[in-house]
Amino acid sequence: MSLFEARGLACRRAGRLVFDQLEFALEPGDGLILRGPNGSGKSSLLRLLAGLLRPSAGELRWAGGAFRADDPEHRARLHFVGHLDAGKANLTVRENLAFLAGLLGFAELREAALERFDLVALAELPVRYLSAGQKRRLALARLELAPRPLWLLDEPAVGLDATNRLHLEGLIADHRAAGGLCIVATHGDVSLPDALVLDFGGAAA
Amino acid sequence: MHRYANPLRFQRIADALLPWIAVALLVLTPIGLYQALVLAPPDYQQGEAARIMYVHVPAAWLATFTYALIAVASAIALVWRHPLAEVAARAAAPVGAAFTAIALITGSVWGKPMWGTWWVWDARLTSVLILFFLYLGYIALHDAFEDPARGARAASILALVGAVNLPIIKFSVDWWNTLHQPSSILRLDGPTIAPSMLWPLLTMVLVFKLYLALVLILRMRGQLAERRIHNLRASGAGG
Amino acid sequence: MIRSLLALLHRDLRLAFRHGAETLLGAIFFALALALFPLGVGASADILARIGAGVIWVLALFAVLLTLERLYQSDYEDGSLELMVLAPVPLELLVFGKCLAHWLTSGLLLVVMSPLLALLMSLPAEAYWVLPAALLLGTPTLTLIGSIGAALLVGSRRGSALTALLVLPLYIPVLIFGVSAVDGYLLGLGGGAQLTILGAMLLFALALAPPATAAALRVALE
Numbered sequence: 139m140s141l142f143e144a145r146g147l148a149c150r151r152a153g154r155l156v157f158d159q160l161e162f163a164l165e166p167g168d169g170l171i172l173r174g175p176n177g178s179g180k181s182s183l184l185r186l187l188a189g190l191l192r193p194s195a196g197e198l199r200w201a202g203g204a205f206r207a208d209d210p211e212h213r214a215r216l217h218f219v220g221h222l223d224a225g226k227a228n229l230t231v232r233e234n235l236a237f238l239a240g241l242l243g244f245a246e247l248r249e250a251a252l253e254r255f256d257l258v259a260l261a262e263l264p265v266r267y268l269s270a271g272q273k274r275r276l277a278l279a280r281l282e283l284a285p286r287p288l289w290l291l292d293e294p295a296v297g298l299d300a301t302n303r304l305h306l307e308g309l310i311a312d313h314r315a316a317g318g319l320c321i322v323a324t325h326g327d328v329s330l331p332d333a334l335v336l337d338f339g340g341a342a343a
Numbered sequence: 344m345h346r347y348a349n350p351l352r353f354q355r356i357a358d359a360l361l362p363w364i365a366v367a368l369l370v371l372t373p374i375g376l377y378q379a380l381v382l383a384p385p386d387y388q389q390g391e392a393a394r395i396m397y398v399h400v401p402a403a404w405l406a407t408f409t410y411a412l413i414a415v416a417s418a419i420a421l422v423w424r425h426p427l428a429e430v431a432a433r434a435a436a437p438v439g440a441a442f443t444a445i446a447l448i449t450g451s452v453w454g455k456p457m458w459g460t461w462w463v464w465d466a467r468l469t470s471v472l473i474l475f476f477l478y479l480g481y482i483a484l485h486d487a488f489e490d491p492a493r494g495a496r497a498a499s500i501l502a503l504v505g506a507v508n509l510p511i512i513k514f515s516v517d518w519w520n521t522l523h524q525p526s527s528i529l530r531l532d533g534p535t536i537a538p539s540m541l542w543p544l545l546t547m548v549l550v551f552k553l554y555l556a557l558v559l560i561l562r563m564r565g566q567l568a569e570r571r572i573h574n575l576r577a578s579g580a581g582g
Numbered sequence: 583m584i585r586s587l588l589a590l591l592h593r594d595l596r597l598a599f600r601h602g603a604e605t606l607l608g609a610i611f612f613a614l615a616l617a618l619f620p621l622g623v624g625a626s627a628d629i630l631a632r633i634g635a636g637v638i639w640v641l642a643l644f645a646v647l648l649t650l651e652r653l654y655q656s657d658y659e660d661g662s663l664e665l666m667v668l669a670p671v672p673l674e675l676l677v678f679g680k681c682l683a684h685w686l687t688s689g690l691l692l693v694v695m696s697p698l699l700a701l702l703m704s705l706p707a708e709a710y711w712v713l714p715a716a717l718l719l720g721t722p723t724l725t726l727i728g729s730i731g732a733a734l735l736v737g738s739r740r741g742s743a744l745t746a747l748l749v750l751p752l753y754i755p756v757l758i759f760g761v762s763a764v765d766g767y768l769l770g771l772g773g774g775a776q777l778t779i780l781g782a783m784l785l786f787a788l789a790l791a792p793p794a795t796a797a798a799l800r801v802a803l804e
Contacts, residue, residue, distance in 0.1 A: 192804075208800075213670050218668055222661025223661060224660055239589075241586045244585070277661075484748060487740055488738055501748060512755055
């Protein structure tokens with residue numbers, strides 16, 4: 139019995155079959171890389187695993203139990219970082235993170251969340267002054283806000299410089315070492331050692 | 344599986360029903376019109392002008408009925424994600440809007456001899472006018488998105504919200520009307536009407552219903568074909 | 583759960599405060615548009631007092647409508663909406679928080695301003711408390727119903743004109759009973775029943791609007 143399993147998943151968007159008969163089984167500490175050209179369904183799969191999309195067929199299982207992706211219990215065990223950075227332009231970095239921490243149910247913002255991606259110096263700056271890479275760091279800092287076993291990351295390293303890419307890889311490695319799962323859609327700019335690979339190349343595109 | 348099986352079955356049933364509905368419509372329309380325009384007696388108060396009732400009342404009834412139909416279909420579409428229900432709701436909307444427009448226009452034409460003016464803020468007419476706007480909103484929302492599936496689902500939610508609000512709106516408008524215009528001349532509440540006028544009316548209602556069924560089936564067939572083309576294109580472009 | 587709600591409320595109020603002029607737009611419109619009426623229909627106190635309650639309510643409808651677009655669209659565009667949908671609390675609760683923040687920064691302003699507007703429309707002294715009371719019960723309903731419309735149109739090509747078409751027909755009952763409550767008191771007929779109905783509508787909207795909005799937002803993110 140695996141921790142997180144997908145069986146026969148299919149996704150249909152605007153009448154088009156994006157993918158079909160998709161399967162994976164992940165054990166604690168596993169990484170899964172989603173690879174493939176743009177529009178091949180990587181983002182759709184991540185959104186589906188997060189519960190934002192409903193699969194048109196197939197099922198998901200957590201620790202052996204089938205669940206619906208929009209199950210609130212499922213939402214409480216995942217972090218999702220999509221294409222959008224979700225930073226409010228008129229709030230400072232700290233205010234943005236404090237809001238997210240509150241949304242997740244925490245009274246206090248952990249300073250570690252600011253430290254990991256060198257956001258301490260930027261903490262009091264409104265997000266509208268940040269560069270694309272800095273906004274990305276703010277989005278990723280969310281991963282430090284609360285421990286969640288399942289991370290769903292969509293092109294997380296876009297716009298990151300080499301140092302912060304290393305920070306990200308370190309963060310993912312720590313997460314996996316602690317038994318967490320990490321599913322990443324990437325064009326190869328993040329490396330996950332010993333990760334499984336799901337290739338979308340030409341499957342539907 | 345049911346995604347494909349059902350439209351096919353619908354197609355078979357629709358093909359079988361269509362000729363019968365068409366024949367019934369062809370037979371009943373002249374009968375209904377003859378009853379309404381010739382056989383039925385003129386109203387003792389309103390004279391020949393009251394004959395417009397045989398168009399106005401069925402149109403107004405069907406306008407409400409069609410909205411209810413859309414709401415039920417939308418609920419089915421949202422809960423069970425039944426593709427056919429979405430198609431049916433979308434297909435019914437313009438027909439319902441047309442019925443509403445007919446009810447408004449005939450109401451206004453009828454109002455001229457009765458009230459001496461084309462428009463009076465009578466409770467009934469006001470409610471129908473609001474219903475007309477609800478139809479327009481539904482149709483506009485349907486077409487407001489690049490992804491037709493998104494438009495269809497948003498419109499389904501709107502149809503349900505509208506259906507829940509419709510009785511409240513009706514109640515408010517009736518209440519408002521008693522406040523501002525205590526005497527309403529239009530009284531068409533079923534049982535008080537003479538049988539000689541009731542039968543033509545019921546025939547005309549049936550004619551309107553058959554027309555709705557006919558147009559609904561034709562439009563649904565058209566939309567299913569359109570969807571199929573869209574799907575073929577999408578998978579063709581993708582693969 | 584309450585913490586998530588408070589965090590959202592806090593954030594939205596802070597944003598509304600920082601946006602300043604944009605937040606006040608509805609209230610400014612409310613006062614400005616009202617000033618057009620004496621110019622249009624003549625400044626005779628009789629006429630103004632006769633149409634005053636109706637005019638103020640219609641303008642309140644439009645003022646709330648004007649501010650609806652900012653309710654979910656920016657959260658959708660920057661990705662915050664995804665996080666709200668994915669938060670481990672019911673989306674309905676967060677929708678309630680959004681509506682509360684919206685009302686505090688739009689409807690409540692109208693309530694506070696309304697005695698002044700009653701004065702400008704030559705309404706009798708009784709209007710100074712009836713009008714705010716009716717608006718206090720009515721404007722939250724306007725926000726809640728508007729929230730459904732705003733959520734349905736999130737990400738649409740044509741925003742605001744369509745919002746009006748979707749939302750205004752649903753505003754009619756609030757308008758009817760709101761005006762009638764005020765006029766009832768001003769004419770000495772009493773309007774307690776109408777105020778009760780406005781309150782009932784608010785309760786109904788509180789029960790119905792958050793789930794409908796949440797459903798619409800989930801559709802928007804699919």
